[in-house]
Amino acid sequence: MPHTTADYKASVKPTWCPGCGDFAVLNALYQALATLDLNPKDVAIVSGIGCSGRLPIFVNSYGFHGVHGRVLPTAMGVKIGNPKLTVIAVGGDGDGLAIGGGHFPHAARRNIDITYIMLDNNIYGLTKGQASPTTLQTFQGKSSPYGVAEENLNPVALALAYDVSFIARGYSGQLKHLTDLIVDGINHKGFSFVHALSPCVVFNDTYKYYGKKVTPIAPYENPSNKMRALEMWQDKNNIFLGTFYKDETRQPFNERIRDIIGQFPRDDDKYFIDMLNRYA
Ligand SMILES: Cc1ncc(C[n+]2csc(CCOP(=O)(O)OP(=O)(O)O)c2C)c(N)n1
Numbered sequence: 001m002p003h004t005t006a007d008y009k010a011s012v013k014p015t016w017c018p019g020c021g022d023f024a025v026l027n028a029l030y031q032a033l034a035t036l037d038l039n040p041k042d043v044a045i046v047s048g049i050g051c052s053g054r055l056p057i058f059v060n061s062y063g064f065h066g067v068h069g070r071v072l073p074t075a076m077g078v079k080i081g082n083p084k085l086t087v088i089a090v091g092g093d094g095d096g097l098a099i100g101g102g103h104f105p106h107a108a109r110r111n112i113d114i115t116y117i118m119l120d121n122n123i124y125g126l127t128k129g130q131a132s133p134t135t136l137q138t139f140q141g142k143s144s145p146y147g148v149a150e151e152n153l154n155p156v157a158l159a160l161a162y163d164v165s166f167i168a169r170g171y172s173g174q175l176k177h178l179t180d181l182i183v184d185g186i187n188h189k190g191f192s193f194v195h196a197l198s199p200c201v202v203f204n205d206t207y208k209y210y211g212k213k214v215t216p217i218a219p220y221e222n223p224s225n226k227m228r229a230l231e232m233w234q235d236k237n238n239i240f241l242g243t244f245y246k247d248e249t250r251q252p253f254n255e256r257i258r259d260i261i262g263q264f265p266r267d268d269d270k271y272f273i274d275m276l277n278r279y280a
């Protein structure tokens with residue numbers, strides 16, 4: 001019997017505030033796992049710290065609630081330890097772009113076959129509303145009563161600059177579309193990045209703002225055209241949703257490791273054979 005979303009729901013119910021965008025990301029993930037009919041024992045979900053970091057607790061799969069800003073090194077370690085697992089990294093905008101910002105380019109360089117979902121609520125939610133690297137300058141809050149002095153970062157632009165091999169953006173307000181992007185990200189062989197706009201209704205409710213700005217990427221756009229993707233993220237009037245960029249020609253990390261170690265056969269060495277089999 002194929003798996004249903006019920007198979008991925010943990011006995012612990014989500015503890016987010018009512019209306020939090022993270023519920024939609026979680027539901028999109030349940031639906032994506034069911035669409036792919038993955039066995040929960042073959043899935044590992046790794047998170048950082050933040051409201052978003054609680055997500056693995058609510059999924060019936062392997063889970064690792066790690067340290068703030070270290071979601072990618074932890075997820076990469078899990079994948080390298082067991083390349084057969086489907087590894088999904090989840091974390092916030094603060095986690096992935098402030099304290100953890102240095103890890104993003106290195107996951108991209110490795111083109112390691114994991115999916116990174118950034119739940120971007122444009123705020124530090126768990127610590128109660130400080131400005132994050134994606135908070136708009138107009139935001140007035142406790143840590144920025146007169147607005148934010150720094151300009152904000154754009155995660156899609158960073159991913160394009162780092163040459164991430166799959167880059168998409170979805171929105172909590174569009175569950176089915178977000179589900180499809182997560183499915184495509186997991187199916188992609190290599191490092192996939194899904195930027196999920198996921199408003200924090202308590203400290204920075206951006207639903208109205210996004211509601212007016214989000215626009216689907218037109219079906220005729222070619223996701224292998226990086227110059228066009230760069231144009232789209234810079235559009236001042238629209239926040240595009242969909243697949244910005246996809247490069248299916250690059251070898252994922254585990255295949256590269258397999259090829260490198262395969263050049264030095266040591267057929268009498270049990271450890272070597274085990275490594276080769278794991279990365280095959
Ligand atoms: C090493 C470390 N530094 C700082 C913190 C405090 N801290 C916890 S969550 C957080 C920010 C959360 O924001 P984000 O990553 O955007 O996640 P969200 O809560 O918005 O989902 C911070 C600064 C921590 N737990 N560990």
Ligand code: SF4
Binds near residue numbers: 021051126199201203
């Ligand atoms: S504080 Fe914001 S991000 Fe955290 S659970 Fe509540 S609504 Fe969601």
Ligand SMILES: [Mg+2]
Binds near residue numbers: 050120121122123
């Ligand atoms: Mg956040």
